[in-house]
Amino acid sequence: MSDNNNGAGGGFEPKIVGFLCNWCSYAGADKAGGSQKSYPPNVNVVKVMCSGRVDPQFVLKAYSAGADGVLILACHPGDCHYKEGNYRAMQRHRMLLRVLNQHGIESERCRFDYVSAGEGDRFINVLTEMVETVRALGPLTKAIISDNPNSNMIEERS
Amino acid sequence: MKIGVYFCNCGSNISDKVDSQQVQQELEGLADVAYFKINDLMCSDDGKQFLSDDIAAEMPDRIVIAACSPREHENTFMRVLSGAGMNPYLMQMVNIREQVAWVTDDVGKASSKAAHFIKGAVKRVGFHKPLEKKSIEMSAYVLIIGAGPAGLKAALSIAETGRKVTLVEKSPAVGGQPVLYEEVFPNLECAPCMLEPILNEILHGEHAENIEILTMSEVVELTGFYGNFIAQIKKTPRYADLHQCIGCGECVSVCPVDVKNEFNNGLDDRKAISLSFAGALPNVPFIDMTACLRAKGEDCRLCEQSCPLGEGIILYDDAEEIVERRMGAVIVAVGASLYDAGLIPKLGAGTVPDVYTSFEFERLLSSTGPTGGQLVTRSGKVPESIALIHCVGSLDSNHKEYCSGVCCQSAFKFNLMVEHKLHDTHIHHLYKELVYPGKEEFFLYKRAKENPNAVFTRYRNIASLEITAAEDKEGGSIIIKNTLYEKAAIKADMVVLCPALVPAKDTGKLNEVLGTTSDTYGFFEELHGRLDSVRSKVRGIYIAGACQSPMNIAQAMTQGMAAAGYVLNGLVEGKQLEIEPITASVDEERCSGCKVCMLLCPYRAISFDAEKRKSHVNEVLCQGCGTCVAACPAGAMNSNHFTNEAIFAEIEGVLA
Ligand SMILES: Cc1cc2nc3c(=O)[nH]c(=O)nc-3n(C[C@H](O)[C@H](O)[C@H](O)COP(=O)(O)OP(=O)(O)OC[C@H]3O[C@@H](n4cnc5c(N)ncnc54)[C@H](O)[C@@H]3O)c2cc1C
Ligand code: FES
Numbered sequence: 001m002s003d004n005n006n007g008a009g010g011g012f013e014p015k016i017v018g019f020l021c022n023w024c025s026y027a028g029a030d031k032a033g034g035s036q037k038s039y040p041p042n043v044n045v046v047k048v049m050c051s052g053r054v055d056p057q058f059v060l061k062a063y064s065a066g067a068d069g070v071l072i073l074a075c076h077p078g079d080c081h082y083k084e085g086n087y088r089a090m091q092r093h094r095m096l097l098r099v100l101n102q103h104g105i106e107s108e109r110c111r112f113d114y115v116s117a118g119e120g121d122r123f124i125n126v127l128t129e130m131v132e133t134v135r136a137l138g139p140l141t142k143a144i145i146s147d148n149p150n151s152n153m154i155e156e157r158s
Numbered sequence: 159m160k161i162g163v164y165f166c167n168c169g170s171n172i173s174d175k176v177d178s179q180q181v182q183q184e185l186e187g188l189a190d191v192a193y194f195k196i197n198d199l200m201c202s203d204d205g206k207q208f209l210s211d212d213i214a215a216e217m218p219d220r221i222v223i224a225a226c227s228p229r230e231h232e233n234t235f236m237r238v239l240s241g242a243g244m245n246p247y248l249m250q251m252v253n254i255r256e257q258v259a260w261v262t263d264d265v266g267k268a269s270s271k272a273a274h275f276i277k278g279a280v281k282r283v284g285f286h287k288p289l290e291k292k293s294i295e296m297s298a299y300v301l302i303i304g305a306g307p308a309g310l311k312a313a314l315s316i317a318e319t320g321r322k323v324t325l326v327e328k329s330p331a332v333g334g335q336p337v338l339y340e341e342v343f344p345n346l347e348c349a350p351c352m353l354e355p356i357l358n359e360i361l362h363g364e365h366a367e368n369i370e371i372l373t374m375s376e377v378v379e380l381t382g383f384y385g386n387f388i389a390q391i392k393k394t395p396r397y398a399d400l401h402q403c404i405g406c407g408e409c410v411s412v413c414p415v416d417v418k419n420e421f422n423n424g425l426d427d428r429k430a431i432s433l434s435f436a437g438a439l440p441n442v443p444f445i446d447m448t449a450c451l452r453a454k455g456e457d458c459r460l461c462e463q464s465c466p467l468g469e470g471i472i473l474y475d476d477a478e479e480i481v482e483r484r485m486g487a488v489i490v491a492v493g494a495s496l497y498d499a500g501l502i503p504k505l506g507a508g509t510v511p512d513v514y515t516s517f518e519f520e521r522l523l524s525s526t527g528p529t530g531g532q533l534v535t536r537s538g539k540v541p542e543s544i545a546l547i548h549c550v551g552s553l554d555s556n557h558k559e560y561c562s563g564v565c566c567q568s569a570f571k572f573n574l575m576v577e578h579k580l581h582d583t584h585i586h587h588l589y590k591e592l593v594y595p596g597k598e599e600f601f602l603y604k605r606a607k608e609n610p611n612a613v614f615t616r617y618r619n620i621a622s623l624e625i626t627a628a629e630d631k632e633g634g635s636i637i638i639k640n641t642l643y644e645k646a647a648i649k650a651d652m653v654v655l656c657p658a659l660v661p662a663k664d665t666g667k668l669n670e671v672l673g674t675t676s677d678t679y680g681f682f683e684e685l686h687g688r689l690d691s692v693r694s695k696v697r698g699i700y701i702a703g704a705c706q707s708p709m710n711i712a713q714a715m716t717q718g719m720a721a722a723g724y725v726l727n728g729l730v731e732g733k734q735l736e737i738e739p740i741t742a743s744v745d746e747e748r749c750s751g752c753k754v755c756m757l758l759c760p761y762r763a764i765s766f767d768a769e770k771r772k773s774h775v776n777e778v779l780c781q782g783c784g785t786c787v788a789a790c791p792a793g794a795m796n797s798n799h800f801t802n803e804a805i806f807a808e809i810e811g812v813l814a
Contacts, residue, residue, distance in 0.1 A: 017812065026229070029256065029257055030227045030253070030256040032256075033227070033257055033260040033261050034256065034260070036260045036261070038262060038263040039261050041258075041262045041267045041271040044271075044274050044275065044278065045253070045257055045275070046278065046808050046809060046812065047228075048784065048800060049782055049783055049784055049800060050784060050785060052783050052784060052785030052788060053783065053784030053788050053797065053800060055787070055802065055805075056788075057802070058806070058809060061806050061809050061810075062809050062813070065810045065814075067809075081783070082760055082781055082785065083695070084758075084760050084785070085760075085783050088758065088785050088788070088789065092788070
């Protein structure tokens with residue numbers, strides 16, 4: 001298996017999954033692209049139509065598949081293309097943090113934030129901060145066993 | 159499964175930073191990838207031809223295109239797939255330009271990141287289903303509720319194209335609020351003269367046959383969805399034949415019953431059979447059965463007997479009726495009403511004589527009003543001074559926090575109309591704020607300010623104003639005190655309160671009937687305040703005019719046109735309604751009937767089948783956000799193209 005996440009110096013390169021809503025955040029990421037400023041390559045983007053589609057299971061799945069962090073980006077409050085999806089996402093995120101905390105997974109490994117279609121720079125800032133935060137935390141050693149997507153079990157990673 | 163991967167160099171935009179060879183190496187061993195092909199510019203004509211030919215030659219089951227952002231060319235490539243005979247949903251695009259090549263300095267890292275993205279897509283695309291756009295029959299017929307400026311303009315715009323509309327109006331007359339005004343701001347144009355041509359066009363114009371007008375009617379039920387609504391409309395009897403009556407008014411003059419005239423805000427009386435006001439259209443009287451002697455058991459037939467056309471015009475047997483209409487879209491244009499000034503009791507509305515609301519004052523100024531347009535107090539005296547109180551209930555967290563905009567304009571209008579009628583009458587404006595935005599509105603303010611008889615005084619808080627009947631009538635029968643400055647009392651013979659505009663009566667009820675929503679203030683809620691102010695949150699139901707937000711006639715007319723534009727654009731006779739396939743769907747086996755999805759859906763696209771006890775998604779209304787899918791505790795909701803399986807696979811893929 002190739003691994004882009006190991007830097008030249010062999011230092012820890014976190015793997016992060018970023019769930020981006022199609023209308024604002026994904027467009028914000030494209031906007032950042034348009035400005036051609038370089039940012040860390042650690043975030044693997046998974047596009048969803050709305051942050052409201054982000055099922056907590058997706059987050060658990062990401063951890064179990066090897067992610068050290070998860071970033072959920074949504075339209076700003078009031079701006080969701082589907083009106084309210086981002087409020088649901090925000091509520092679910094809060095709930096999820098409780099579950100993660102109970103299992104010793106730091107809140108910082110799961111960040112929810114807002115990036116609008118015009119905020120290319122904000123996208124870069126949020127993403128870079130996330131990468132640095134997770135880098136400082138080090139690799140995730142807890143793992144979520146969720147081959148059964150309905151299971152929320154969290155165990156040590158093998 | 160045979161998956162083909164296409165890699166676009168995008169000129170050198172991608173290939174400068176992403177090394178296709180390295181990517182190809184990293185993908186080696188990935189199950190199902192049958193081939194990896196590179197093209198220099200896939201979105202060019204040559205590139206599209208290459209893709210099309212290659213799909214025909216390779217016959218892949220699924221393809222992945224690694225190129226620019228899907229926001230750029232996903233549709234382009236979907237069309238190529240369709241053209242090549244492949245279902246367009248069997249493709250996944252990977253954004254290796256905006257999100258990789260352009261934002262990663264190091265070629266090795268960029269290539270590796272691109273490879274991870276592509277792995278995600280390869281894993282995901284295996285779960286893609288061939289989706290088809292569906293199409294269903296739709297009706298091009300339109301229902302418009304409310305016949306004020308907004309509804310009339312919408313009706314006319316639609317009828318002019320040959321389409322049929324039904325215009326439902328609650329009151330006996332069409333025209334909305336402005337037919338009750340004498341003159342309209344900002345240029346003091348004669349209101350009836352301005353509206354008459356439109357009303358005539360609606361009633362007797364070239365396209366009148368396309369407009370069915372149901373006066374004294376209300377929509378009591380709406381079922382169905384965009385393209386296929388069914389409305390039940392309750393028609394209150396008018397007791398006069400709308401088509402045969404010539405409106406001569408003989409019947410009105412012989413009627414022996416007098417009742418308070420609500421069309422003049424109770425400032426005078428009308429007969430039990432009457433027109434709403436002189437010149438009301440349709441020019442056919444109605445019988446108010448709550449007042450008619452026949453309702454009290456008497457066999458009065460005076461109106462029928464007086465009719466020069468004989469029997470059969472006055473219809474004593476007319477009865478309430480429910481009529482059904484089918485339509486593709488609904489335009490709501492039910493207008494607004496005034497904030498109840500009685501909620502600020504110290505202003506004397508309804509308790510101190512000669513304290514009027516702005517609507518009442520409009521009628522006093524009107525030649526069809528209770529005094530025939532003569533400006534006199536209740537005791538018949540010409541007022542020496544009139545106080546106009548702006549911002550009644552506006553800009554006030556105890557009442558309405560917003561500014562309606564039209565109240566200042568109407569107060570300036572009153573100033574000038576009073577000046578024209580009564581040259582010597584003093585006018586006192588008491589205001590919290592003065593607003594006059596717009597290219598014409600400012601002049602009205604300027605002219606009002608220049609009126610030598612006008613004085614403008616600012617107050618801070620309406621709660622400190624006290625309006626009472628003066629004991630000493632010298633200088634005015636009413637005294638207006640500002641309790642903050644006892645000495646600053648003003649006397650006037652008339653007071654006009656200019657309250658905020660608030661949602662029309664029954665707006666809440668209508669919202670329930672239509673399934674639309676109301677905003678914080680109770681107005682019909684728009685889809686988006688700036689982009690889509692005339693669309694409600696329910697697809698196919700549009701909102702125009704003051705029922706959406708306080709506004710003036712020009713704005714209401716414009717919104718009526720805008721709503722008509724949406725309707726004309728979306729509903730076309732003979733055309734089918736296309737349904738996007740990316741929607742949610744219910745797996746009935748798993749659905750436990752908990753209704754969580756229903757509560758979450760912002761589009762009211764989910765209904766509950768009470769018999770089966772299962773949720774049901776309406777594909778026309780569903781916009782495919784997936785919020786219900788993520789919330790379903792039973793895992794019974796699926797989202798087409800964004801299935802759990804596909805997303806799980808993508809997550810695994812990008813991390814592999
Ligand atoms: C005192 C005052 C003076 C004004 N003067 C001016 C002026 O000079 N110039 C100007 O540009 N604007 C003026 N305005 C603003 C103007 O009245 C509005 O902009 C205009 O009336 C809005 O038109 P509309 O079609 O949205 O609603 P409306 O004119 O209110 O018409 C709505 C129609 O819907 C009907 N209706 C209500 N509920 C139902 C229902 N449930 N079912 C069926 N029908 C229903 C009503 O009977 C009415 O006919 C003034 C406002 C006020 C308060
Ligand atoms: S569409 Fe962006 S959060 Fe809903």
